[in-house]
Amino acid sequence: MPEMPEVETVRRTVAARVAGRRIEAVEVRRPKFVEPLTPEEFAQRVTGRRIAEVDRRGKYLILRLTEDGAPGGARAGSGGAKANGAGAKAKPAGEIIIHLKMAGRLLVCRTGEVLEPKLEKHTHVVFRLEGDEELRHIDLRHFGRVSYVAGARDRAGYAAHPKLKGLAALGPEPLSPDFTYEHLKAGLARRKTKIKPLLLDQSFVAGLGNIYADESLYRARIHPERRANELKPREVRALFEAIQGIIAEAIAHRGTTIATYVDGEGRRGEFAAMLLAYGRTGEKCSRCGTPIERIVLGGRSTHFCPKCQKLPGAKRRVAPRKKVARTTVRRDQKVVQ
Ligand SMILES: [Zn+2]
Secondary structure, eight states, rough: OOHHHHEEEEEEEHHHHHHBBEEEEEESSSSGTTSSSHHHHHHHHHOOOEEEEEEEEETTEEEEEOOSSSSSSOOOOOOOOOOOSSOOOOOOEEEEEOOOOEEEEEEEEEEEEOOHHHHTTTTEEEEEEETTEEEEETTOOOOEEEEESSSSSSSHHHHHHHTHHHHHHHOOTSSEEEEEEHHHHHHHHTOOOOEEEEEEEEHTSSOOHHHHHHHHHHHTTOOTTSGGGGGOHHHHHHHHHHHHHHHHHHTTTEEEEESSSOOOTTTTSSSGGGGGSSTOTSSSSSOOOBOOOOEEETTEEEEEOTTTTTOOTHHHHHHHHHHHHHHHHHHHHHHOO
């Protein structure tokens, strides 16, 4: 599924095309996407507004709207593209918040452009923009969500919305100034849980999904089942640097395409070739040559090098679990070959 670097890549490509433009009309083909509003209510709230900027929090894309009038945002955003108006400050008019979920994509196309039948069939929301272009939300698996909140950067408003509780609860972004070594160290010290599931907890750090959690732990040489509060200071430092490094590199390579992900211009991400642990079950570790193992942890498939990422006391504590891990690997390889 798209993780944060992929959503950030979508944000960048989409922002370059839609920021500063007015929404002329909205067509909701699948009412479920805009619940709890009806398609008419949703269209009424956003039609005639201007998209001042496209921002992102975790895996949520946020289109900040202003009253039509002067183009451009009333407030400068955190990295979102902005249109420069003639100095007049347009009044904020709420936000459209899009979650792409497992297989969603946003495409900017010409008005009325006919895409391949599969994409046409699964186009659920269409924003018609001034300048004869459309922003389309396409989702082959129909899990996506498009929400509207009246306020801007409104944590209470997000929490009150039935589809945005996850957004309200998000922790700091890995590349934001809030996510510091001290923050990570203090957060880990408070928790006895296993490190991998903790990294996936979006209230702990926002936007680190399964792929990048595995890669970060691999780079930092930390076994995914280590207890958070038992990591040594040098390991916490290595993990902090690995998380920031992996996320920045993934964004620079426009994300990872495993299955269907494409950016706002239909291009695939290039980071998949650079993954060293995720999806590499049975392949040799790039550092020591030991085959990468796969286990299931917290319901998620987890990849690591058993030699570079040691579990202290493993012999005593997890002998039976190791057996399960080997079976899983074998079963995996049969499927793949
Ligand atoms: Zn290794």
